[in-house]
Amino acid sequence: MEMDGQQSEGLSSVAYWLFKSEPGDWSWEEQKAQGAKGEEWSRVRNYQARNFMREMKVGDLGFFYHSVKEKRVVGIVKVCAEAHQDSEDDTGTWECVDVAAVCDMPEPVHLDQIKAEPKLEKMVLVNNSRLSVQPVSDQEWKIVCRMGGLKEPPKA
DNA sequence: GCCAACGTTGGC
């Protein structure tokens, strides 16, 4: 019997994540333009972030967060391909998943709102602002979805 | 294997 928290077969096989991007680099609009086929989440050059991507399964969901200027969750994405070689890396070190846009956040959730919510004080976004790919707990997922105006958090 | 120096990210 193994219960590693993140993935317990049957109960909740979907994990949740948060993907950060500077809109000037890769924006939600650009992501949506890729449609259901999705796009590589490439150019991540951080081991922790890479390792999280290695844990991802097709169907996992994630927040799409605009950093720096906007600092808000603007949409939801779905993992549509598991970790593979980053096509923009020729050293063989870096991998990435593919993600596809699922839906907009009806009301984008600003970092200030997240910081103001005591139940979200443990979010990685709050405590390690520099990590660009990070895990989100089931509870955090629900709360942020609700704050963003989604009555029913999307299911994979 | 430690740690100082440096580079980068991203909030403020």
Add this chain to the structure above:
DNA sequence: GCCAACGTTGGC
């Protein structure tokens, strides 16, 4: 634009 936090690099 500044700087804190974090990660990486490289000399010892």
